Amino acid sequence: MRRRRAHTANPLGWLVPDLIRLGAVLTRADDLAAMTVLDEHKQVITLGSLWRDKPAVLVFVRHFG
């Protein structure tokens, strides 16, 4: 199975380069599963529900512009 690195969040702020993230690898979505997002009706969606029944592709966009 092909795998690629996903880095953990940079705790030092938005101007600090991401070099400190190297070596940190997310392999499980457990930390994400209980987190929530909102739909257009402001309904709360639990992320873990998205991959409960089928594989999920989460496409994070930079912004909506």
Added chain:
Amino acid sequence: MHCREHVVQLHHRIEELHATGAEIYVIGNGSPSFIDGFREETGWRGAIYVDPSLEVYKAAGLKRGVLKTFNLAAGIRSIGTLRRGIKQGRTQGDPWQQGGVLVIDRAGEIVWAHASGGPGDNATADQILTALRPAA
């Protein structure tokens, strides 16, 4: 502009993506009120969610920073996007937040991930399809 282009590209390959058995979710940041306009501009028919707090972006390990948004590579990619006729709309969301893609299987394993290094550094549909085939 890159964000819209990325979603439009995936929209054009949605049947192939769904054929793997996976579902595709677009997640942005900012207000839920931004969703309708983005859907209209991209033609995306699937779910679109927002993470106004950026907590999910952070937990997913996605990058954020002024120098991630403004750099030479991003500028070159922007020129290419403009030449393809796609223009930047008004930024709706955090301008310094970068995007990315996570492919997660039913067991909660992240089988593939891409953390964008800047505007236009987007995972392609082919990359996602390759990741999905063993995950489905």
